[in-house]
Amino acid sequence: MLFCSCIAAKEPAIRYVVDPYHAYSYEEMLEDASTLEQMYPDIIRLDSIGESVEKRDLLLIRFGNGDRKIFINGSIHACEYITTTYLMYMIDRYAYAYKTSGIYEGFDLKKILDSVTFCIVPMLNPDGVNLVHNGLESVRNPEEVSKIFTGYADWKANINGVDLNRNFDNNWYVQRPENGPSAGGFKGYTPLSEPESRAVARYLDSEMFWTFLNFHSKGEGLYGWDDPNIEYYPQLASMVSRIIEASNYRKFIDTPDTDYGTLLGYVRETYLKPALTFELCRYVYGIPYPDEDFDSVWAPARTFCLIVAEEVMNMEAQEYLVFQNNKFLHAFCDEEYAKTYAAKWANSRVLYIQGGIEKLMNMTVSDISVFVDGRQADMQAYNINGNNYFRLRDLATALSDTPARFDIEYDTGSMAVMMTKGKSYTGDHEDVAPVSSGTMAVPSISGLCLNKEKIEAAAYNINGNNYYKLRDIAAAINFGVTYDHHERKISIDTSVAYEDDTAGFVGS
Numbered sequence: 004m005l006f007c008s009c010i011a012a013k014e015p016a017i018r019y020v021v022d023p024y025h026a027y028s029y030e031e032m033l034e035d036a037s038t039l040e041q042m043y044p045d046i047i048r049l050d051s052i053g054e055s056v057e058k059r060d061l062l063l064i065r066f067g068n069g070d071r072k073i074f075i076n077g078s079i080h081a082c083e084y085i086t087t088t089y090l091m092y093m094i095d096r097y098a099y100a101y102k103t104s105g106i107y108e109g110f111d112l113k114k115i116l117d118s119v120t121f122c123i124v125p126m127l128n129p130d131g132v133n134l135v136h137n138g139l140e141s142v143r144n145p146e147e148v149s150k151i152f153t154g155y156a157d158w159k160a161n162i163n164g165v166d167l168n169r170n171f172d173n174n175w176y177v178q179r180p181e182n183g184p185s186a187g188g189f190k191g192y193t194p195l196s197e198p199e200s201r202a203v204a205r206y207l208d209s210e211m212f213w214t215f216l217n218f219h220s221k222g223e224g225l226y227g228w229d230d231p232n233i234e235y236y237p238q239l240a241s242m243v244s245r246i247i248e249a250s251n252y253r254k255f256i257d258t259p260d261t262d263y264g265t266l267l268g269y270v271r272e273t274y275l276k277p278a279l280t281f282e283l284c285r286y287v288y289g290i291p292y293p294d295e296d297f298d299s300v301w302a303p304a305r306t307f308c309l310i311v312a313e314e315v316m317n318m319e320a321q322e323y324l325v326f327q328n329n330k331f332l333h334a335f336c337d338e339e340y341a342k343t344y345a346a347k348w349a350n351s352r353v354l355y356i357q358g359g360i361e362k363l364m365n366m367t368v369s370d371i372s373v374f375v376d377g378r379q380a381d382m383q384a385y386n387i388n389g390n391n392y393f394r395l396r397d398l399a400t401a402l403s404d405t406p407a408r409f410d411i412e413y414d415t416g417s418m419a420v421m422m423t424k425g426k427s428y429t430g431d432h433e434d435v436a437p438v439s440s441g442t443m444a445v446p447s448i449s450g451l452c453l454n455k456e457k458i459e460a461a462a463y464n465i466n467g468n469n470y471y472k473l474r475d476i477a478a479a480i481n482f483g484v485t486y487d488h489h490e491r492k493i494s495i496d497t498s499v500a501y502e503d504d505t506a507g508f509v510g511s
């Protein structure tokens with residue numbers, strides 16, 4: 004028995020964690036999230052996207068292990084905090100089902116959570132939620148807030164009185180009636196003026212999402228179904244029809260009166276991917292939806308994210324990748340569509356990569372060692388799609404005292420790396436931070452020249468440095484290379500000429 008309880012202390016027995024039938028607070032969310040992470044470490048990881056005005060952490064929950072990411076947020080509007088309850092309850096129920104039967108309402112959770120990752124910010128406006136729950140005396144700067152505080156029940160804004168769902172840089176400059184900080188509807192003095200909206204915008208730029216879901220709580224309906232780009236992701240239509248079939252929700256339409264500065268509009272226009280806003284709950288005027296009635300909120304909406312996940316799994320591979328120089332921005336299933344996105348960014352290009360972005364993430368750190376004329380060289384190899392690549396500067400340094408020496412310069416005008424044969428390497432052998440496996444290797448945009456003649460060599464860019472296949476450089480400069488697979492060792496012999504011995508040189 005003692006032995007059993009000892010194991011139990013390390014891996015808590017699974018149980019339901021979230022109690023939804025009361026005003027669900029920020030502190031409770033943090034505590035429940037941490038309990039869930041301990042219970043389900045293989046599918047739940049906690050993170051943060053930034054801080055609120057009052058320095059509360061904006062919690063991010065990564066739920067699942069799949070490559071296809073879905074962004075979800077709740078409580079952008081403070082009085083609609085039941086959306087946080089909903090998302091936390093959802094994670095709780097799905098995770099429990101994942102660990103027990105593996106099935107929730109007929110959905111195969113194992114398959115879903117292996118294929119997608121839900122990236123969930125359950126409470127984007129924690130300061131506003133705190134005001135709604137705990138009143139003026141609980142805020143950091145009660146004097147300031149008291150100037151705009153007119154009773155807390157229908158407070159939507161953040162603690163500066165800015166409506167975060169009007170603060171995004173999309174259709175923000177439309178003329179609006181003069182207004183200022185208030186309980187709801189004020190768009191801020193500039194787009195993205197608030198730390199919460201800035202944090203989310205920055206985060207959305209840092210990962211590629213296949214779909215965006217925003218949760219509000221006014222009226223059992225859906226925005227975003229009428230997307231003009233729907234031909235590029237037909238799964239949006241099936242998402243919408245399945246959601247409506249499951250819930251009987253209505254289709255809502257944004258009017259020019261409401262469609263400015265919203266997160267939905269912003270993500271749709273910026274990333275050109277499906278985005279939906281759910282209005283959970285029957286409409287109630289002026290007060291938060293009654294917490295004790297949570298079951299009637301959950302029942303029609305309990306499979307929404309699973310439906311979306313299945314449709315995301317059905318989407319075509321996004322094989323047209325858009326880069327800004329060597330920085331990956333986003334991927335699309337259609338070349339022309341990718342070009343419309345690329346056109347918004349300076350120095351951008353579209354590359355077709357079979358298998359999509361996952362293919363580029365397959366770089367691994369290689370354990371192969373390199374010897375130059377019998378001495379071990381300081382050269383780290385990286386394996387990309389089965390071939391070993393090396394940093395050109397490392398090779399130049401290793402060869403600088405040999406007959407195969409060459410110098411390198413980068414010519415910004417022609418965007419080419421210029422090698423000069425017979426000259427010792429003059430650059431510094433500056434240390435490059437080690438790159439870990441899984442870092443993206445991007446086909447390089449730089450050309451390569453030897454004595455001003457262009458040469459063909461496959462190259463990848465990893466974190467701003469160009470990496471080449473040793474064999475391509477050996478052929479160009481003309482030195483001998485042999486590979487010993489048993490020792491996992493490459494030997495460079497600068498006293499002999501290059502021989503194309505591909506058969507004995509597999510993997511390099």
Ligand SMILES: [Zn+2]
Nearest residue numbers: 080083219220
């Ligand atoms: Zn709302």
